[in-house]
Amino acid sequence: MEIESTFEESGYSEEFQKIYENMVDIMSANDYRPMKFKELCYLYDINTAEAKDEFLTFINKLCDEVKLIKTKNNRYMLPPKNVLTGIYSSTRKGFGFVTVEGYDEDFFIPAKDNMNAFHGDKVLISVLKGARGPRAEAKILRILSRNTSELIGVYQQCEGYGFVIPNIKKIADDIFIPKGASKGAVTGSVVVVDIKSFGTEKKSPEGIISQVIGHIDDPGTDIIQVIRSYNIPVEFPDDVExxxxxxxxxxxxxxxxxxxxxxxxxxxxxxxxxxxxxxxxxxxxxxxxxxxxxxxxxxxxxxxxxxxxxxxxxxxxxxxxxxxxxxxxxxxxxxxxxxxxxxxxxxxxxxxxxxxxxxxxxxxxxxxxxxxxxxxxxxxxxxxxxxxxxxxxxxxxxxxxxxxxxxxxxxxxxxxxxxxxxxxxxxxxxxxxxxxxxxxxxxxxxxxxxxxxxxxxxxxxxxxxxxxxxxxxxxADIPFEYRVHETPLQEKVDSLREAIRAFGIFFKVSKDKIHPKEYQKLLKEIEGKPYEALITRMTLRSMQQA
Incomplete structure (x- = not known):
């Protein structure tokens, strides 16, 4: 069986699409046993080295899109129904959150279930049922890709080695810099560090310093840190020029x-x-x-x-x-x-x-x-x-x-x-x-x-x-992007009502519908009062972002 060598811009080639549809039928069966790559080649009569390379590229692309999952023993299966893909955000306390496209709320990831994921990683998660708390909970099944190759931070020199404290405060661990990898940095130097290892539960991430930007006390260094930390492009490419x-x-x-x-x-x-x-x-x-x-x-x-x-x-x-x-x-x-x-x-x-x-x-x-x-x-x-x-x-x-x-x-x-x-x-x-x-x-x-x-x-x-x-x-019934403020969440409205009650202010809103005029009345009531700025900000935070 010959495999077409190109992917169509809109997706897979027609033949690849047919193979994938057949895989879904086979792998959806209750008695399906996850298959190895060579077994899939045999199933689809793929024999030549060139065809196998193209087929493996196709399989890897399916895995990247989480249309297939590769198990720890190198077998392939469909992802379970409660499995999602998202971007991991870490915290200094060890737990984290995963943002999944199409979901309004992030998924909470306990520290014990983060699989040593690094801030910004693309991960595969399994949603947990019956989790306590206001937020849906999940555990990380696999790290699909490491999306951080370098970081900006402040260097701290120790005896024979050093650490870089990342500018991004959400990153839980400092980066270990071994002896001879500091590029002349001193304590307080603002540096760029290339990540070489993401560490384990017992070992810090490790890297080498690729650039010393300046010292934390130098004028303008803080601005450069912001630009580099968020990968903000400064120069325009040659084709733009x-x-x-x-x-x-x-x-x-x-x-x-x-x-x-x-x-x-x-x-x-x-x-x-x-x-x-x-x-x-x-x-x-x-x-x-x-x-x-x-x-x-x-x-x-x-x-x-x-x-x-x-x-x-x-x-x-x-x-x-x-x-x-x-x-x-x-x-x-x-x-x-x-x-x-x-x-x-x-x-x-x-x-x-x-x-x-x-x-x-x-x-x-x-x-x-x-x-x-x-x-x-x-x-x-x-x-x-x-x-x-x-x-x-x-x-x-x-x-x-x-x-x-x-x-x-x-x-x-x-x-x-x-x-x-x-x-x-x-x-x-x-x-x-x-x-x-x-x-x-x-x-x-x-x-x-x-x-x-x-x-x-x-x-x-x-x-x-x-x-x-x-x-x-x-x-005109034409697809268009609108800026819309959704109705405030009831729990945020309740919190606002309880907070302003201490000032002797009563916020009357229906649980079924919150009309903007109620907010108008509240803002007029506090106008000119000493606590106007405080309650105005509290009121603003109770509303949904556009």
Missing amino acids: AELDTIPDEVSEEEKQGRRDLRNLQTVTIDGEDAKDLDDAITLTYSNGIYHLGVHIADVSNYVREGSPLDKEALRRGTSNYLIDSVIPMLPHKLSNGICSLNHDVDRLTLSCLMDIDESGKVISHEIVEGLINVNERMNYSDVAKILERSDDSLLERYKDYISFFDLMLELSRILRAAREKRGSIDFDVAETKIIVDENGVPVDIHPYERNDATKIIEDFMLIANETVAEQFFW
């Missing part, structure tokens, strides 16, 4: 064709003072009782094509990473700070949500179009707030042509916020903070971010645009 050379610095006339020309509208961006990538802009006019609001988002998809090196790299990174005083972008700066940043006085391509909103805050009509805009002013939250408050004469003089524009924004913002509140929207006014560092990267102060009318304007306009887009896709 090559693709960047094909992307223009300015919008070409050809790219402008077929787009809705919105350059005649008064357009501003409003962001933080130190923002570099300006990805949203606002237009707003009013006529005959209708507010004409435009929310314009930089059209990155015009330059990042599906399947391109840029697209694949952005998918791999997933997001930009914001550190204390810097950012590691998802897209190269030529895009994020250049052609895809809505800088003022230059033409830019956008995806624009154009909404007509009545005086009660209801969107009565809308369009989502490919737009072309030119930002008139790059504003920041502080300046817009001062203009709205009429508290800075120099700003009022400089932006005198925009005062009525910003007043109109505030007017619509308050209408939208009141409409949301009427529907039961919950506004958690929890202060965010910014860490201030000196020239050496050492934190010197912590400031709260000011939440003012300007920040609320952008919040309100972004929310109404998001709702409008989501509603369009919902009614």
Whole structure:
């Protein structure tokens, strides 16, 4: 029997698929005895060395996907029904948890059942029945793959040997460094250690130091630790850099064709003072009782094509990473700070949500179009707030042509916020903070971010645009990703109710349904009280994440 040498992109070749289906039939029988590889070769008439190699690759792939299990004596069988695959998270106390895709809750793994799994390992678990406690319990049957090859940590020198204390606090064991493997590290050195052995119950994991990053007291070392610990990519691959050379610095006339020309509208961006990538802009006019609001988002998809090196790299990174005083972008700066940043006085391509909103805050009509805009002013939250408050004469003089524009924004913002509140929207006014560092990267102060009318304007306009887009896709019955807050868990609500009772506050909620307006009432009741911040955070934590 000849085996096809290639796998189809969508799965196995047709012949491999038939073999697997036959295996399932055979191995599902009550009298099936697990078979060795050579017995499977005999069963499927696989004789040549080349065919056996291809068949073994196929079998190993099935095992990697846990469609088959290889026993300790090298026999093959189907996995039991209560067996799952997931990623192990360890703790310093020895027990751990396994996250399984498709399950809302992790599985608790007692220390005696962790099979010396290491943090991040892909493992095979068996779910235990009748386990005590609120969380489902399981035991690890097998470690399918070791997903940690190196770690970042702080070196501790001993007599003739050393240890590395991992930065990831969930890792239960320090890493033993034998004599001659320290690469000149001293106590306090921040190092990269290559794992050579994952240890046993009685023996620590072992490794060798491959790089000394610096000393724990050196400026900037802590940032490097974070980047390396979480494998955050800093440099972009060569194929991405090559693709960047094909992307223009300015919008070409050809790219402008077929787009809705919105350059005649008064357009501003409003962001933080130190923002570099300006990805949203606002237009707003009013006529005959209708507010004409435009929310314009930089059209990155015009330059990042599906399947391109840029697209694949952005998918791999997933997001930009914001550190204390810097950012590691998802897209190269030529895009994020250049052609895809809505800088003022230059033409830019956008995806624009154009909404007509009545005086009660209801969107009565809308369009989502490919737009072309030119930002008139790059504003920041502080300046817009001062203009709205009429508290800075120099700003009022400089932006005198925009005062009525910003007043109109505030007017619509308050209408939208009141409409949301009427529907039961919950506004958690929890202060965010910014860490201030000196020239050496050492934190010197912590400031709260000011939440003012300007920040609320952008919040309100972004929310109404998001709702409008989501509603369009919902009614079009098109598959779409929605940001949804599920109903809070009853046990968390009960805990909140018990905690705030000590403050003389009673939280009345039904066990069948918890309406957002009950949370509204609670937040209004504590407004201005000394314990407002505490109870606000407790209330926020009682809710489900989106």
